[in-house]
Amino acid sequence: MTSVVSEGVDIDRVSKHYATLPVLDGVSLRIRAGEFVSVLGASGCGKSTLLRLIAGLDTDHSGEIRVAGERVRDTSLQRGIVFQDHRLFPWLTAAQNVLAALRNAPLSLAEKRRAVAEHIALVGLEGFENAYPHELSGGMAQRVAIARGLVNRPRVLLLDEPFGALDAQTRGRLQNELQRIWQHERITMVLVTHDVDEAIYLGDRVVTMAPRPGRIERIADVNLPRPRERTDPRYVALRDELLAGFAQSPIVQP
Amino acid sequence: MSDTVILHLEAANNQIPTQTQTRRWRALGWALAPWVLPAALFALWWLGCERGWIAPQILPPPARVYATFVELAQSGDLLHNTLISLQRVLCGFVAGTLGGLLLGTALGLSRTFEAYVLPSFNAIVQIPVLGWLPFLLLLVGVGEPLKYILIAHAALVPATLSTLQGFRNVPVTLLEASRVFGYTRWQRIVHVVLPCAVPTLATGVRLAFTKAWLALVVVELVASSEGLGYLIVYGRQLFQLDLVMAAVVIVGAIGFAINRALDALERRLRRGLPSAFR
Amino acid sequence: MSFLRLFRSVAIACACGLVATTAFADKPATIRIGVAQQGNGDPPTFGGSSAATVQQQQLLEKEFAADGIKVEWLFFKGAGPAVNEALADKSIDFAFQGDLPSILGRANGLKTRILLESGVRVGVKIGVPPDSDVHSIKDLKGKRVGLFRGTNLHTVADNALAKNGLEERELRVINLDTASALAALASKGIDASINDYHLYKLRDQGLARIIYESQNDGPQFTRQAHLLVTDDFEHAHPDIVQRVVTTFVKGAQWSSDEANRQALFKSWARSGVSESSWNAEFPPGTLKWRNSPLVDAFIVARYKAVAQDALKLKLIRQPVQVDGWFETRYLDNALRTLKLEHEWTPYDAAGKPLG
């Protein structure tokens, strides 16, 4: 790979295995700054593991991952992450949870409070600032998690099946919200999902991974205007193509 | 799951992986770690007596305690007292546990029985074994029955409550499923309720024994003429602290051994069951 | 230290629940006296020896009031053995204790000196329920007998049993302190109780019958009690020790005077035992014989005998040196200053009066 310093995320021949079981095998991917990439794959293809490596939660792997030219050695405020189980601290209210993300941020208290208010508004949760996680619905809790992921104004936001646990209707609404936030914040987002429709609807590119060992099978460009029309023939064609890809035995792509 | 917190704490410090050589040392250190504290305490004790920092009547030297232990064992006193204590604790434990299982089952099966009996049971449970001692001392006198009743009471409480909880923990879904297959009430109890309740019962039995063993020591300390607890009192009265310490070690060792045995038994019982019922 | 802030705030939270533990420093100016008996009555007191008289007439309190030294009496339900624990942990300076417990303490390293005798030639009583079929020691075979092991009753009881061809092992001995033994005897939990004057309380209530008094078998079957002081206190305050002994001798003299007999028993009755019982315990003319503070040949012989018995009964593991244990110079000074050298008659090893 050329050593051009890119603002986005450079994944170069990353491999990882638990004891003898290979989980990722020579994954290489270059994500441009501000791009929205969906990582699509069945369970066990290592997509969540890849995301954890980018986040720095796990550094036991070969190959290199660079974000804005900087090698990933540990977690960083520059790389936010939203999990499927929202992981809000149950003893803190929604606002306190978002504030907790700023504990080590280089901001004054006033600036922190303002950032929290902004992001509560960003995810449309005004009026629920003092609610405890167990008092919020699944969708609202995920909104808080997204606000918490964004409040540090990270360079990259990683989302690990954030809407997996939600009902179809809430999921649709939050997908639009996420897209609106993405267009507003202009930061790089990497969404891991097993939902083909979600991957196409949101992603500039859809990276399809195959399991055993986890590798990139195909990268498809979704050059469609946003917000995407699910009935657009090109949208439907791409979806069917990807779905078909899933159905056949995985073809090893160069 | 248990080590995860600590693992991540250390990961948070980003320690650099060690070479194999130091790793071998660490492994050795790790294996010896549990013995460091006991060894240090023993050394401190031995040194304290040797150097005379502590007067012998305050803390007898380890050699003396060991000599007493050997003397106890050779003179047969150790065996005699241990057997008596074990006999007492077993009788009390068996009586208490059986009573507890029966009472717990009765409470578990019929809600009306529970409504009548459970509040009184709770009231009695509030009062500790020691609270009943003076009352029973007057009623039953100082003899063996006093000890059996108190130990049985100590074992009865956890046994009853565990049995009750065992019955309560049976998932309603299973009961409904058995009803669908036309199980009679009795079949439901034998084929559904009991298998589910077994792990909780096993824990209850282990707790019952621990409580019985604790109660035994208390009763023997306060009123007895034989038994391990009595050895402690006897040592105290003859102002032979080494006898007291030897007896305390014996009581601890036996308690520990039996608890471990019951632990192992409980684990084996639990392993046989799908974790859902754990 | 990274956890410092954490501990500090937790400590403050719990400290507010912390009530000042009452471990106040011992003012060297307080004299703490342990009594190897359970205090009865309110305020707690005891009876049966000149030590009780000294306590009830507050002789020591008056003696040291001028110097601003407080006198503190501590009673021990655990009797002699419990006093040993207090001595070991240095929470008392003086102690009225029986011969056997002191010997047990000395055998296990307690450093004390015996100053004078507080109650001598005291018998051991055996009480049984009123309707019991036990009439003599021989009937005790196989019966449940309450005995407070480690007190000065223990060796006398064993000797009395041996005299009747019995051994402790042939009885079902239950180890009970004085008060629990009384309760057990009253509720027929035990068949007999080897005890002391406390048995009179039950006899007065018709709940016990006394079948044996060991002093009737001769002075060898009696137990002694004494006043001892810890070596540390004696080295630190020999003057105070002398004044305590002198005051005590005054008390002993008053308690040995037959003229004060009724007043003495009335005072002792405050411990819950009736005057009539004291009359029975101290037949007329025996006050001087029983309340003599002298450390004579008889006393030394008795302590050596008890030491041998203790070794024989395996209550102690190595022999105890009785010689050099008695420190009688304070007693001699007191007798000289109070001109009481001939108040009490000394006795020889066999218990016969000397000169």
Add this chain to the structure above:
Amino acid sequence: MARFTQTFLSRNAPPRCDCEVDRGVNVELAKTRRLPDLRGFVLPALAFAIWWAVSAIHGGKGGLLVTPEQVWHTTWQQVTSGALAKALGASLAREASGFAIGTILGLALGISLGLSRLATRMIGPSFDTFKQISLFAWIPLISVWFGLGDAAKVVFLSLAALLPVAAHTCDGIHAVPRSYVEAARVFRYTRRQLVWHVILPAALPSIFTGLYLALIYSWLATLGAEYLLVAGSGIGNTLIDGSENFRMDLVLFGIVVVGVVGSLLSGLARAAERAVLKRRGGALLKENV
């Protein structure tokens, strides 16, 4: 939903602390309020009636069978004479200091056991062994080292309080879900922030269970201490005096007091726990169960 009595919490032994959290029995925190069921009072009323009848016929002549009036009279006499206040005051004061010291040491030990794997490895086994020995076996040694006064009793009580606090704190920390720790790492929490802002708050419910048990155990230990370290006054001494002076009424009075105070203490502890934990999100309780 498991409908079972809260007292079960106060009766079980503290769970093992060798990193394996005992899920089956002791973490059942769900508290369902039963309807006030009057049927529960039938049995005690019946027992009381029988006692009244029997004692009325041939009671009152001293000895074992005491009439309710006698017990009531003793109660009244104890209360008015201030004896109860004195005894109870002494016992509770001792218990408070024992509880406080035990809690502080328990928290320190529990936290160190919980957080440092080395401490768990070094102290854990010894701590387990110590837990097997009944506390009362240490009384003869304590009485020699700390004398027979209040100091010895407070030492004994703090041991009784220390055990459950340490065990539950340690288990609480071990049971903190890994997901919280990861979430905190994403925000670059330092080790201290992780402990103070994530691990301890998450472990708080379990720590409270430990404190609740410590309160109950130290109350039980108060009685034991007063039986075996016989000096000074206390409700335990009242009980023993009653039994020795052959006064069944005093004993019954003592037992009632012990029972009432025991339940008051556990009620107090539960109220404190609910106050602290309620608002901050019950989710954890259910999730942890």
